[in-house]
Amino acid sequence: MNRWVRLWSAFVGMVMIGNLQYAWTLFAEPMVKAHEAQQWQLSEVQWGFGLFIAAGTWAMPFFASYIDKYGPRFFMIVAGLFCAVGWGALGYVPNLISFYVLFSVAGIGVACVYACGVSTAVKWFPDKRGIASGIITAGYGGGAFLFNPLFDYLIQVLGYSNTFIWTGVVHGGLIALSGLVLVNPPSTYKVAAAAAKANVRRHDLQFTYSEMLRTPQFYFLFVAMLSVAIGGLMVTASVKPVATDFGIGHTALTIALILYPLANALSRILWGSVSDSLGRERTMFIAFLLQAIFLVGLTTVGRQGDAIWVALVALVFLTWGELYVLFPAVLADLYGSKNSAGNYAFLYSAKGFASLLGAGLATNLFEMTGTWDYAFFGSAGLALLSAF
Numbered sequence: 001m002n003r004w005v006r007l008w009s010a011f012v013g014m015v016m017i018g019n020l021q022y023a024w025t026l027f028a029e030p031m032v033k034a035h036e037a038q039q040w041q042l043s044e045v046q047w048g049f050g051l052f053i054a055a056g057t058w059a060m061p062f063f064a065s066y067i068d069k070y071g072p073r074f075f076m077i078v079a080g081l082f083c084a085v086g087w088g089a090l091g092y093v094p095n096l097i098s099f100y101v102l103f104s105v106a107g108i109g110v111a112c113v114y115a116c117g118v119s120t121a122v123k124w125f126p127d128k129r130g131i132a133s134g135i136i137t138a139g140y141g142g143g144a145f146l147f148n149p150l151f152d153y154l155i156q157v158l159g160y161s162n163t164f165i166w167t168g169v170v171h172g173g174l175i176a177l178s179g180l181v182l183v184n185p186p187s188t189y190k191v192a193a194a195a196a197k198a199n200v201r202r203h204d205l206q207f208t209y210s211e212m213l214r215t216p217q218f219y220f221l222f223v224a225m226l227s228v229a230i231g232g233l234m235v236t237a238s239v240k241p242v243a244t245d246f247g248i249g250h251t252a253l254t255i256a257l258i259l260y261p262l263a264n265a266l267s268r269i270l271w272g273s274v275s276d277s278l279g280r281e282r283t284m285f286i287a288f289l290l291q292a293i294f295l296v297g298l299t300t301v302g303r304q305g306d307a308i309w310v311a312l313v314a315l316v317f318l319t320w321g322e323l324y325v326l327f328p329a330v331l332a333d334l335y336g337s338k339n340s341a342g343n344y345a346f347l348y349s350a351k352g353f354a355s356l357l358g359a360g361l362a363t364n365l366f367e368m369t370g371t372w373d374y375a376f377f378g379s380a381g382l383a384l385l386s387a388f
Contacts, residue, residue, distance in 0.1 A: 003124040010117040013178035015143030016171040017110040022144035023151040025240040030160040043363040053355030056107035060345035072116035076179020080172040082109030088168025091161030122340040134272025142265020148257040206336035226350040228386035231379030232320035233358035252306035263314040264321035271322030280330040288387035291319040292380040299376035
């Protein structure tokens with residue numbers, strides 16, 4: 001089977017799990033309102049989103065090593081079941097504990113799909129690692145531009161509880177189906193690579209995760225990924241609550257819900273392609289520096305009007321989504337692609353810590369201070385740290 005068929009099948013699975021992350025902001029406020037009698041707070045609900053991301057990223061090292069060894073097909077089917085049950089039941093949780101547990105189950109399903117997708121890209125496309133990783137993660141970051149308006153419509157028509165059920169079943173089924181054609185390439189698989197560019201490292205060394213964890217470069221990458229991930233995850237979780245606080249109209253919010261996933265997807269393809277020629281580190285510096293600038297702009301000049309706010313939300317994601325392309329690519333450049341799923345799982349776990357800070361802690365700061373400024377300025381400072 002053509003390797004591009006496998007890539008685009010994995011892309012479909014990535015779109016499905018991306019919807020669960022990027023549509024969440026539409027459910028947060030309805031869930032708080034539905035549990036007014038239990039006095040649920042927005043921050044408590046957003047900690048659930050943080051746990052959803054954290055459970056997925058922290059589960060990846062466990063699953064990824066088996067994906068490298070046995071292939072992705074079985075894990076995609078299991079992931080579909082986890083997403084269908086975990087996400088679909090969220091509308092009927094009786095308390096916060098069950099909400100946290102079920103959301104974490106969905107997160108574990110997301111972890112399986114993400115590890116399978118990234119592994120497919122780097123294993124089948126050693127000659128086009130940057131652009132292949134860009135395409136596969138663009139599915140995760142960009143598919144929501146079609147589905148966010150649909151989620152919004154379904155919540156208004158069916159209610160948020162029924163929307164959870166129907167979208168859970170459909171997304172879980174499509175994840176399982178997309179995994180049926182996914183396998184690891186044979187050990188003899190080779191592709192005629194393009195002439196190596198001086199700006200991108202290439203070698204024949206294949207590090208295991210234990211060997212990788214003994215090198216200082218891994219920890220620099222971990223801190224950098226943690227630092228730059230926080231701001232985008234904060235905006236992902238709270239774009240609707242932020243719009244409410246800033247007095248942004250519903251039409252502008254709807255446009256933002258379409259544009260920011262597109263910008264997120266474009267960032268992965270754009271910066272992934274640039275990094276293949278300019279080099280990973282130079283590309284990281286430019287993108288992360290711009291990310292810091294746009295985060296500051298969103299909480300300052302972004303308050304001056306709907307159009308400005310929408311533009312800055314899109315720019316934040318245009319300079320944020322690339323971290324999910326550049327980090328797996330640079331990791332494979334440094335440590336080889338043979339154990340790419342397992343190796344990247346350890347680095348990707350930084351996203352779990354970032355989600356707790358960007359979703360839960362940032363919302364706590366807002367509730368304590370009455371302003372989003374502290375969270376946005378802090379996130380911008382961390383993005384700047386990541387650039388340097």
